[in-house]
Amino acid sequence: MINLDDIDLSLLKALSQDATQTAGALGRAFGLSQPATWRRIKRLEEAGILSHRVLDLDTEKLGFGVTVFLGIKLATKGRVSLDDFERAVSAIPEVQTVEHVLGLYDYRLRVVARDIADFERVLRRRIMTLPGVGNVDANVLLSEERRPGPLG
Template sequence: MALQLDQIDRNLLRALQQDSRRSVQELGDAVGLSASACHRRLKALEERGAIDGYRAHLDADRLGFTMQFFIEVGLTSQSEKALDAFEAAVRDIPEVLECQLMAGQADYLLRVICRDHEDFERLHRSLNARLPGVARIHSNLCIRTVKDRSGLPI
């Protein structure tokens, strides 16, 4: 069920998505609220689950992660037990940034990040060995990110 948000809430969420390091005073100024009113709104949005955390956006290239792959995974079974086992195993692999349960040709789509070809080879072998119930893996190398998620269209 979608939360009911007024225009000030939407403006506040947009401002946070642009730069969550702003002070409460700066955010309040940006949306036309006092610091105390802005703080109350933020706390209410957190309590209602509209804000699920605050994160730093790291530069993968500068940190040595120069390769990104999208990996389609097909399982031998789509039973609840098989899906649960796969999902539990994938959560323990730090190079897997995202894992999506899919409808279509692949059962799952993984977004993984690697330092180089050798790192990807190690990860690929590890995925085959560590992930239960894998029938097939199809890897796609990302050449360049055209648009990165910069926030929800609030």
């Protein structure tokens, strides 16, 4: 664990709001030179604090109007490898995230589809046929709030 000063935290907050900002622009905002800012960002990357920058696509504008969260309970944990399930479910293009969780379900999936009929097709033909799938619970996303990350 590296020690983070106020400038490091400010850089992380600024990058979490807009990861496309250049080291020069960030440096000007925080009173640093471009090389000094770049070195700080590189140090945060090497420490694993800043692991990657993600492009956030608007799925609705791309024609995927339905988002569903699935809770999946595996029926036969002993006979089906978790790795096999994760590999198979990750190969489904409509599945955006696969989270192995503790609680009522073994996995939580975020699935996008063009509409409810498309979601039903994905559920019946792709997800329900995966190895070891037992109980499935679905929650359709009605709206989503963007909340700031842990740095504010």
